[in-house]
Amino acid sequence: MADDLFKALADPTRRTILDELTEKSGQTLFEICARLSMKHQLGISRQAVSQHLAVLEAAGLVETRREGRYKFHDLNTAPLRQIAERWLVPDTSGSKENTA
Numbered sequence: 001m002a003d004d005l006f007k008a009l010a011d012p013t014r015r016t017i018l019d020e021l022t023e024k025s026g027q028t029l030f031e032i033c034a035r036l037s038m039k040h041q042l043g044i045s046r047q048a049v050s051q052h053l054a055v056l057e058a059a060g061l062v063e064t065r066r067e068g069r070y071k072f073h074d075l076n077t078a079p080l081r082q083i084a085e086r087w088l089v090p091d092t093s094g095s096k097e098n099t100a
Contacts, residue, residue: 002086005079008059014052016040018061021075028070029053 008014013036020035021027027035033049036042053073056062060079065072 002083004055004059005061005083008055008061011052011055013042013044013048014056016042017049017052017056018075021062021073025074026072028072032073 016036017032020032020039024031024035029046029050032053033044033046036044036049053062057064061076063074063076065074
């Protein structure tokens with residue numbers, strides 16, 4: 001699972017897609033493509049965006065839901081929390097400094 005997550009986050013286009021879903025969750029493929037084109041000047045095909053979304057979905061970062069003919073993409077931050085909590089431990093020393 002962590003490998004899929006890091007693979008998904010390694011690509012700058014996928015990170016931009018996540019940024020867009022952070023700003024407005026529940027977008028269709030058409031909406032995501034339009035935002036990438038207009039806001040980020042990314043001229044990539046709908047197929048390419050769909051493939052990026054599939055990688056993000058496999059990593060658990062994007063969840064989809066269907067309503068009629070439309071498929072909506074929602075951001076899921078739970079995998080990021082799990083990774084962060086994996087290495088973060090509570091500071092019990094009372095100090096704000098990191099010790100090596």
